[in-house]
Amino acid sequence: MYMKHKRIPDETIRRLPLYLRGLVFLLQEGHLSVSSEKFGDYVGVNSSQIRKDFSYFGEFGVRGVGYDIRKLAIEIKGILKLNEIHKAALIGAGNLGSAIISYPGLQLYGFDITAVFDNNTHKIGKKIRDIEILDVAKLGILKKKNIQIGIITVPRNAAQETADALVKAGVTGILNFSPCYIIVPKNVKVITIDIAGYLARMPYYITAG
């Protein structure tokens, strides 16, 4: 893959999964190629923004024609390192955790939740979607299983200790749904999704005055 020497904006990285998803669905709808203009309308991003985002990584389109959807999707998968399956572990098999385990949408990006943990003795040993819930004390097996990604869906007050345990088990990427700031070594990436926080902005936007 041809690579530019420029710094890549983090906002660009943030949009790439959105683009990839859009391309996959366009393919499913029977399209084979698309212009930046049409694609921009489809995913809700300005067309020159899209062209610029791609330009950081190479020249993926054909002037006067547009982009080959299949080819572009492969390029983006490569950039995001989504070419191979990524195994992930989920800690906290509660309401949200169960929903995420059952969510087929993660497959689109090549993710597979292959290990689930909890500390509730009533839940340990049971299964969700054919995956047995394990005792969180056995988190150490992630190293053996070579799992690098952890998803935290435990209550807020258990989030930091869970993160610590994940790091100890060799995890280098954490997706955190608990509404709190988590401290990790700087070689570990944490992405926190604060669902309630998104909703909390709504009244500001929709209330007159």
Add this chain to the structure above:
Amino acid sequence: MYMKHKRIPDETIRRLPLYLRGLVFLLQEGHLSVSSEKFGDYVGVNSSQIRKDFSYFGEFGVRGVGYDIRKLAIEIKGILKLNEIHKAALIGAGNLGSAIISYPGLQLYGFDITAVFDNNTHKIGKKIRDIEILDVAKLGILKKKNIQIGIITVPRNAAQETADALVKAGVTGILNFSPCYIIVPKNVKVITIDIAGYLARMPYYITAG
């Protein structure tokens, strides 16, 4: 409330719920006042960023002393229009929808999901957390109930039609969990949370090379 004439950055609005949450939890831990430095460490934001964010709305602190947590929380609630309870409707009582209905964390910001809809005849009439699931065909009652906020947790291919129905029912703010771009009139605010998209960035960050 004293108001500056400056334009307020959207990123500032995005951080306010985070601040409010941090303040509430600090209060629960017994603190009464906090400095921007300490608070910054607590929520994971640079301290001068915090001071600047507040400065768009007034002078909430005391020089040499810090911020009165209770007072600051009230100010932020006022800015975000979270002083009164906001009723919300949720469409799609599936895995994710059920988790969100059961989530107590929305109360912190004053949200109350008072109406739930689905189109599955097996679900209509049943209850989740004492809330009866209604037929989505009856979405029109939102106008009578004066509900302004809708939460979409239906499958992707039903998201746009659900949004259309919500808009028709008078909703002006939509929190959308479906992985797709939704088109609405410009007096309606849509916030889309693409959970899988967050996870999809992880391999880029944690993979060497």
Add this chain to the structure above:
DNA sequence: AATTACTTGTGCTTGCGTTCACATGCACAA
């Protein structure tokens, strides 16, 4: 070969957001 229609890739401008650095102001003590 020349013309037309179309769309990409990108230099440049503009705008937005973050961080620095310090003057300002408060509290408390001597």
Add this chain to the structure above:
DNA sequence: TTGTGCATGTGAACGCAAGCACAAGTAATT
């Protein structure tokens, strides 16, 4: 009343991101 310590509030500098506008390149037609 003066001095010391501390933390806020903000102008100014910096850095990052978005969008414009057009040259460059492709395809199809005459």
